[in-house]
Amino acid sequence: xxxxxxxxxxxxxxxxxxxxxxxxxxxxxxxxxxxxxxxxxxxxxxxxxxxxxxxxxxxxxxxxxxxxxxxxxxxxxxxxxxxxxxxxxxxxxxxxxxxxxxxxxxxxxxxxxxxxxxxxxxxxxxxxxxxxxxxxxxxxxxxxxxxxxxxxxxxxxxxxxxxxxxxxxxxxxxxxxxxxxxxxxxxxxxxxxxxxxxxxxxxxxxxxxxxxxxxxxxxxxxxxxxxxxxxxxxxxxxxxxxxxxxxxxxxxxxxxxxxxxxxxxxxxxxxxxxxxxxxxxxxxxxxxxxxxxxxxxxxxxxxxxxxxxxxxxxxxxxxxxxxxxxxxxxxxxxxxxxxxxxxxxxxxxxxxxxxxxxxxxxxxxxxxxxxxxxxxxxxxxxxxxxxxxxxxxxxxxxxxxxxxxxxxxxxxxxxxxxxxxxxxxxxxxxxxxxxxxxxxxxxxxxxxxxxxxxxxxxx
Numbered sequence: 175x176x177x178x179x180x181x182x183x184x185x186x187x188x189x190x191x192x193x194x195x196x197x198x199x200x201x202x203x204x205x206x207x208x209x210x211x212x213x214x215x216x217x218x219x220x221x222x223x224x225x226x227x228x229x230x231x232x233x234x235x236x237x238x239x240x241x242x243x244x245x246x247x248x249x250x251x252x253x254x255x256x257x258x259x260x261x262x263x264x265x266x267x268x269x270x271x272x273x274x275x276x277x278x279x280x281x282x283x284x285x286x287x288x289x290x291x292x293x294x295x296x297x298x299x300x301x302x303x304x305x306x307x308x309x310x311x312x313x314x315x316x317x318x319x320x321x322x323x324x325x326x327x328x329x330x331x332x333x334x335x336x337x338x339x340x341x342x343x344x345x346x347x348x349x350x351x352x353x354x355x356x357x358x359x360x361x362x363x364x365x366x367x368x369x370x371x372x373x374x375x376x377x378x379x380x381x382x383x384x385x386x387x388x389x390x391x392x393x394x395x396x397x398x399x400x401x402x403x404x405x406x407x408x409x410x411x412x413x414x415x416x417x418x419x420x421x422x423x424x425x426x427x428x429x430x431x432x433x434x435x436x437x438x439x440x441x442x443x444x445x446x447x448x449x450x451x452x453x454x455x456x457x458x459x460x461x462x463x464x465x466x467x468x469x470x471x472x473x474x475x476x477x478x479x480x481x482x483x484x485x486x487x488x489x490x491x492x493x494x495x496x497x498x499x500x501x502x503x504x505x506x507x508x509x510x511x512x513x514x515x516x517x518x519x520x521x522x523x524x525x526x527x528x529x530x531x532x533x534x535x536x537x538x539x540x541x542x543x544x545x546x547x548x549x550x551x552x553x554x555x556x557x558x559x560x561x562x563x564x565x566x567x568x569x570x571x572x573x574x575x576x577x578x579x580x581x582x583x584x585x586x587x588x589x590x591x592x593x594x595x596x597x598x599x600x601x602x603x604x605x606x607x608x609x610x611x612x613x614x615x616x617x618x619x620x621x622x623x624x625x626x627x628x629x630x631x632x633x
Contacts, residue, residue, distance in 0.1 A: 205573030252297030325350030413460025
C-alpha cells in the first residue's frame with residue numbers, strides 16, 4: 175500500500191468573508207469527515223476514479239497504471255499494467271445479469287491508442303484493442319444493449335467479446351470528446367462545438383449486423399462543448415467553453431432553454447463578444463455538470479450555479495466557490511453538493527431556502543429576469559415583479575476538506591464509507607466520518623475483549 179496514515183482533515187467552520195472569497199472558520203460542525211487515509215502508489219497525476227461496486231473503486235491517471243482499491247480499508251487490491259501512455263478514459267462494464275460467475279469488467283483507454291478490458295475480480299487483462307486511429311477520449315456503456323462505445327476520431331460500437339459491431343466515418347480532427355445515451359437507441363456526441371445525434375441500429379439476427387447513422391447536427395453552441403450529461407429520459411444538458419448552458423429535449427433534440435454569461439450577471443448580453451476577447455476563458459468555461467433531475471449544478475470557472483429545470487432559471491450561486499477553477503461537482507443526499515478545485519480543496523455545500531414565497535413561472539431568461547438584455551419597459555417590470563415573488567435560495571459552505579497539496583481532479587461518494595479524492599499530487603485520499611470510525615473501533619475493541627473473556631472462562 176505504500177506510506178499511509180490517519181490524520182485530521184478539517185479546516186474549520188463558521189462563515190467568514192475575505193472580499194468575494196467564501197471561507198470557513200474554526201469549527202466545522204456539519205463536516206463529518208475528520209479522519210483521512212492517504213493512499214500512495216501512483217507516480218503521476220491521478221485524474222480518474224470509477225466505482226466498481228459498493229466497496230471497490232479504481233484509480234487511473236498520467237502514469238498509465240490502474241489501481242483497484244478497497245474503499246473501506248484502503249487496501250490496494252490490484253495494480254494493473256498494460257498501457258504505455260497516460261489514461262484518457264475509464265468506465266466499468268457490469269454484467270447484464272447479476273450472475274456471480276459473470277466477470278465484472280473495467281475498460282481503460284489510453285493515449286497509446288489502445289483500450290484494455292480488465293477483470294476486476296482477478297486483476298487480469300482480458301483483451302487489448304489496438305485498432306484505433308487516434309486516442310480514445312471517452313467510453314460509454316449501453317447496458318440495455320450490452321455494448322460499449324468508444325469516442326475518438328470515430329464513434330465505434332463494440333460488444334462484450336470486443337467485436338467491432340459498427341463505426342462512423344471520420345468525423346473531425348477534434349473527434350468525439352463526450353458521449354451520452356438517449357432514448358430510442360440514440361446517442362448524443364460532442365464533437366467540437368457541434369452536438370451530433372446518432373441512432374444505433376441493433377442486430378435482429380445471429381450475424382450481429384449492426385449499424386450507426388447520423389440523424390441530426392445541433393450547432394447552437396458558439397464554442398467547444400466541454401460537458402455533457404443526461405438528466406433523465408426526457409432531458410440532457412450541455413455546457414461550453416464560453417459559458418453557454420443549453421437544456422435539450424432528449425426525444426426530439428430541440429432546445430428547451432439556454433443561459434449564457436454565468437460569469438457576471440451584471441453584464442449586458444450584447445457585450446458577450448467583447449467579453450470573449452478580454453476575459454480569461456478558464457473563468458467562464460463550464461467544466462462540469464451534475465443533476466438531481468430537479469436542478470442542474472454547473473461549475474463555471476471558480477463558481478457554482480444551481481439552475482432549476484422547471485423554473486428555467488438560476489436559483490442560487492457562489493460566484494467564487496473556490497480560489498481556482500472547479501474541476502468536478504456532484505449532488506449528495508440531503509440537498510448537499512460537493513465540489514473540488516485546482517486550488518487543492520474539496521468543499522461541501524448545502525442548498526438552503528432563504529424565503530418561501532409564491533413560485534410564479536418566470537417568462538424571461540436569467541439576464542432579463544434581473545433587468546438586463548433587450549427587454550422593453552413592460553417586460554422589465556414583469557421581471558421585477560416576478561423577482562419579488564419567487565423563492566430565494568443560497569448555497570452555504572458547511573465543510574472544507576484540506577489534505578491535497580495540488581489540484582483535486584475528482585472524487586467519489588461512498589455513503590457511510592466516506593469520500594475518495596484524487597489529485598495532481600499523485601495521491602488518493604479516503605475521507606472518513608471521524609465519529610463513526612471511532613464508534614467502529616470501540617465496538618471492535620469491545621468484541622475482542624468479550625472474546626478474550628470467553629477464552630479465559632473456558633480455561
